[in-house]
Amino acid sequence: MITHELIERIEGEALIDFRTDRSGRVQDAQIRFLHFRGMEAILEGRHPLDALVIAPRVCGICGHSHLIAAVEAIEAAYRHSGAEVKLSMKARSIRNVTKFSELLQNHLKWLYLIMLGESAKLLREEHPLPLKALNAASQANRLAALFSGQWPHSSYALPGGVTCDPTHIEIMQALKILAELERFVEAEVLGCSFGEFETIRSYRDLTALGGDFGKLLQNVERLGLADTGHSHGRFLVLGEHPGCRSMAIDGNTRRAADVANVSEDASAVIEGKTYAKNALYEGAFYETGPLARALVSGRSVIGAIHEAHGDSASVRIAARMDEMVDLLKNIRRLIETLDLSEPSYIAPPPIETISGEGRGIVEAPRGSLIHTLRIEKGKIIAYAMITPTQWNLGNGTAVSPGVAQKAMIGAQSRDKASFLFRTFDVCSVCTTH
Amino acid sequence: MAERREAFKMLFSANSAKVETNKGDAYYDRLFQQCRARLDELKASQPLQAIDFHEILSDEGYDRREFMKWASAATAMLMLPPMFTPLVAEAAELMTRVPVIWLELQDCAGNSEALLRSDGPKIDEILLDIISLEFHETLMAAAGHQADAQLEDAMHAFKGKYLLFVEGAIPMGMEGQYGTIGASGETFHEHLVRVAADAAAVVAVGSCATYGGIPAAAPNPTEAVGVMDVLKGKPIINIPACPANPANMVGVILHFVLTGQVPELDSLLRPKFAFGYRIHDNCERRAHFDAGEFVEEWGDEGAKNNFCLYKMGCKGPMTFNNCSIVRYNEGVNWPIGVGRGCIGCSEPDFWDKYAYERPMSDANIKAPTGGVEKTVDQFGLGVLTATAVGIGIHAAASAVAGKKSDEGEAQ
Ligand code: SF4
Ligand code: SF4
Numbered sequence: 042m043i044t045h046e047l048i049e050r051i052e053g054e055a056l057i058d059f060r061t062d063r064s065g066r067v068q069d070a071q072i073r074f075l076h077f078r079g080m081e082a083i084l085e086g087r088h089p090l091d092a093l094v095i096a097p098r099v100c101g102i103c104g105h106s107h108l109i110a111a112v113e114a115i116e117a118a119y120r121h122s123g124a125e126v127k128l129s130m131k132a133r134s135i136r137n138v139t140k141f142s143e144l145l146q147n148h149l150k151w152l153y154l155i156m157l158g159e160s161a162k163l164l165r166e167e168h169p170l171p172l173k174a175l176n177a178a179s180q181a182n183r184l185a186a187l188f189s190g191q192w193p194h195s196s197y198a199l200p201g202g203v204t205c206d207p208t209h210i211e212i213m214q215a216l217k218i219l220a221e222l223e224r225f226v227e228a229e230v231l232g233c234s235f236g237e238f239e240t241i242r243s244y245r246d247l248t249a250l251g252g253d254f255g256k257l258l259q260n261v262e263r264l265g266l267a268d269t270g271h272s273h274g275r276f277l278v279l280g281e282h283p284g285c286r287s288m289a290i291d292g293n294t295r296r297a298a299d300v301a302n303v304s305e306d307a308s309a310v311i312e313g314k315t316y317a318k319n320a321l322y323e324g325a326f327y328e329t330g331p332l333a334r335a336l337v338s339g340r341s342v343i344g345a346i347h348e349a350h351g352d353s354a355s356v357r358i359a360a361r362m363d364e365m366v367d368l369l370k371n372i373r374r375l376i377e378t379l380d381l382s383e384p385s386y387i388a389p390p391p392i393e394t395i396s397g398e399g400r401g402i403v404e405a406p407r408g409s410l411i412h413t414l415r416i417e418k419g420k421i422i423a424y425a426m427i428t429p430t431q432w433n434l435g436n437g438t439a440v441s442p443g444v445a446q447k448a449m450i451g452a453q454s455r456d457k458a459s460f461l462f463r464t465f466d467v468c469s470v471c472t473t474h
Numbered sequence: 475m476a477e478r479r480e481a482f483k484m485l486f487s488a489n490s491a492k493v494e495t496n497k498g499d500a501y502y503d504r505l506f507q508q509c510r511a512r513l514d515e516l517k518a519s520q521p522l523q524a525i526d527f528h529e530i531l532s533d534e535g536y537d538r539r540e541f542m543k544w545a546s547a548a549t550a551m552l553m554l555p556p557m558f559t560p561l562v563a564e565a566a567e568l569m570t571r572v573p574v575i576w577l578e579l580q581d582c583a584g585n586s587e588a589l590l591r592s593d594g595p596k597i598d599e600i601l602l603d604i605i606s607l608e609f610h611e612t613l614m615a616a617a618g619h620q621a622d623a624q625l626e627d628a629m630h631a632f633k634g635k636y637l638l639f640v641e642g643a644i645p646m647g648m649e650g651q652y653g654t655i656g657a658s659g660e661t662f663h664e665h666l667v668r669v670a671a672d673a674a675a676v677v678a679v680g681s682c683a684t685y686g687g688i689p690a691a692a693p694n695p696t697e698a699v700g701v702m703d704v705l706k707g708k709p710i711i712n713i714p715a716c717p718a719n720p721a722n723m724v725g726v727i728l729h730f731v732l733t734g735q736v737p738e739l740d741s742l743l744r745p746k747f748a749f750g751y752r753i754h755d756n757c758e759r760r761a762h763f764d765a766g767e768f769v770e771e772w773g774d775e776g777a778k779n780n781f782c783l784y785k786m787g788c789k790g791p792m793t794f795n796n797c798s799i800v801r802y803n804e805g806v807n808w809p810i811g812v813g814r815g816c817i818g819c820s821e822p823d824f825w826d827k828y829a830y831e832r833p834m835s836d837a838n839i840k841a842p843t844g845g846v847e848k849t850v851d852q853f854g855l856g857v858l859t860a861t862a863v864g865i866g867i868h869a870a871a872s873a874v875a876g877k878k879s880d881e882g883e884a885q
Contacts, residue, residue, distance in 0.1 A: 047622075047656060054578075054655065075653065075654045075655075075659075076580060076652070076653045076654075077645075077652045077653070077695075077696060078580060078645075078652075078688070078689040078695070078696060078698070079652075079689070079695025079696055080688075082693060082695045083688070083689075083691045083692070083693070083694075083695065083825075086692075091829050094817055094825075094829035095688060095691065095825065095829060098582055098584070098687075098688045098716060099582060100582050100583070100584075101581070101582040101583040101584025101585070101586065101587045101588075101717065102583060102584075102587055104582070104584070172534070179803070179804060182803050183803045183804055183806040185803075186802055186803035186806050186807045187806055187807055188812065189807075189812060190802070190807050190808055190809040190810075190811055190812040190814050191802035191803060191807065191808060191809055192802070192803055193582075193584045193587050193588065193717055194584055194716055194717060194819075195809065195812075195814070196809070196814060196817065197809070197812045197813075197814045199772060201772075201773075202772075202773065203812075204772055204773075204777070204812055204813040204814045205812035205813055205814075206773075206777065206778055206813065214806075316652075384773055385773055386772045386773030386777075387773070388771060388772065388773065470581070470582050470583050
């Protein structure tokens, strides 16, 4: 039987065509994204710095990641054309603080606005929209806005640095917001201190946690989904991230990843099917995002449970939650070591003199985001984006399914398959751009 | 927070070049009676949700005094005299009785994201949580066919009464196929027209829904347009900006609850309470503009001293919006606060005209709306001389601005 199912909420809308057998078990699932804006065409022909205003607006939830990808692509074009562009440690750190804050708020919303709600719905339980979670996510946004001016859609990064010049007052404010966030994650999300969390090595201990993360894992278990949702076991990190270098993992083999092996497949685009292109590494589907990052950086709790359970739904969930703790730690380190006496901005040569190609790669909340551009004498000649969700939500065939597709095949029902789909943190907005 | 409330009050009680803040006693008396009647009527209606607003407030740690302070700031924000404060408080309590349907079309979801955290006193956030959002893809529990059914139900049950919020542009190219919704493949255009038919009023939120936004940027690949370009015969309120400030979304709902009408709008259908003055009029760097002190290069001494960003491409003088007072993310900051300058995101075509990072003097663009000129007149010749010395190009731009603005007003 073939049925269409709409998946909505953050972000936008996806349509899945399920093929099920008589018992309702999922045999195949085709994922479709039916919106298109043409962001790449809009960027072409413009002044390169306009990308810093337009690119963040690809996505209302990962706008910052797009900003950083755009500015790094322009900086790479400088270097490609032989010109120098310097970045102070301070500018680098501030960009990372705002970027990590964006990841953090994304993970909070995913947990509270999507996963807890959806799992409760499947269990036919009540799940009121928690004000406390909205408030916590707002604090993460405030942290980003403190340095970047606003969230979403700030444009404060420039080739050569950032426009903000924080004083001790902003640093104090940032530390205060950060402390609030840490308290929230310990008390509400984990239900234990970071110290206690770090000693955890087993899946059982994670599910026993008293916080909302533990509750989600328990819900997943009650739904019988904990050890389902396995995909290809192939993982990819292309951008820089704390503890991460660009790397591809396939089963037991790990090798340095080369962005030159990335390709896009547009065979399913339009034709009445979808506006999402597939992103491939060495011609195959690889999973990107928190689980990939946790495995590449070797974060111990995720490594241990992945070893025991593979890339299951619950391990995927755990990786996103564990990343919250990791992000908080890194934000604190960056803010505490910020040297305010360094310049925020070091002027590069005028962009009108630059002709070259550049690529900016950012580890966004859902995975590796790539912006590639070519500039000729201060004008964008070509602009291309590969978004994180293209990696995870691309369509393959029944024989060679995409990452999320594979995870859904075999699910007992469409509802359960849709839930597994959401463990990848779906976003139609940037998928289609 | 407290200072911001005071700032609101000062702003709205001051004389402004663009907005008439005092319309005379007779006007306000009439309006007061009208609001009273409206609130009584709402009170008699069935609440849409069984919610005890005051219980939620006290759970969140707000007492009555705190709530009344919020109400007085909200009254000022809506440009109403203090005698309306008790009515605004009552309207807040009755907000759950006005159904809201929210549609997402060709968008980035940035406004939904903004809606998730309302700016300003945290009471706004609580209000947003309890307004009767009968349909919102991001926030509601239903999905898929269930969601379709829920939308149908809401449209039917609240026929003629609901406020329709629209986020995102409408792609008209390729017969609307760049954006379709639901399993039936209805185009965004068809969907909008159908859901708007029985709305009391339509609120276009964000620059995409108001003027086409980023999707409509040249070469406008999908032929995107705004709500007012395709909907006729309905009251439309535009809340532009990218993203729109949630304080203004709350303001519009509150005004509708209070009066049963749309707020006073300018020629671009923007509520005057929010878009009646320019960023520049209330900018924290304005003193430096007036003194002719400008950032000349990113990261220079002027930047460190928070000088004016006009020469770095700030579009504050051309941009009507209240972010210089409301700011973003619970008031923590705004673009000018981080030395970035305003990109004019609440103005039509900002994506092609103002997104441009360079100073307007290099951009070969004429300032379209209510000019520096006009306000400068009010501030007196001394200021004009100072700024004209500061930046030669500025005076020329203003002259054009003044003309255009008058045309705009006459429309
Ligand atoms: S107006 Fe801006 S925030 Fe809103 S949908 Fe458009 S691009 Fe996104
Ligand atoms: S030009 Fe911009 S920075 Fe300068 S005073 Fe006006 S709004 Fe503020």
